[in-house]
Amino acid sequence: MIVVGFSATAPGRAALTAAVGEAILRRQPLLVLNSSRGDAYADPRYAQQADWDWVKTTLDEAGVAFTVRQELRGRGPSEEILDVVEEVGATLCVIGIRKRTAVGKMLLGSNANRILMESPCPVLSVRAAEED
Secondary structure, eight states, X not given: OEEEEOOSSHHHHHHHHHHHHHHHHHTXXXXXXXXOSSOTTTOTXXXXXXXXXXHHHHHHHHTOOEEEEEEOSSOOHHHHHHHHHHHHTOSEXXXXXXXXXXXXXXXXXXXXXXXXXXXXXXXXXXXXXXXX
C-alpha cells in the first residue's frame, strides 16, 4: 500500500497526482491521508467536500483502488503520516513539499524533513509546479 499525505494545496494535489502514477506502476492501492492539528474549518489544509470530490474523481478516472482517512486529533502532519505508514506497512510514502526560507525552516521545523528522516519506507517528495 502507498500512503499519500494530501492537503487542499498545490503541493497536496501534486503529491496525489504523483501517488496515482506510483500506484499504477506498482499495482498497489493508495491510502489518502488528510489531517489537521486544529479546527477543520480554520485550517485550509483540512480537506472539505469539494476537495474530496476532486480526489475521488481523480482516483476513479485513474482506476486506482483507494481508501481515504481524515484525522482531526490535534497532531502534526508528520506525526500522523509516520504513524499511518507504520500501521499499514506502507511500501512508499508520497508527500508534497513547498519552498521555505531558511528562517522559516529554523523557526517552524520541517514536517517533510521529519518524514524523510524517520519513515520506515521510501519517501517520494513532490514539489508543485505552481504553489498556492
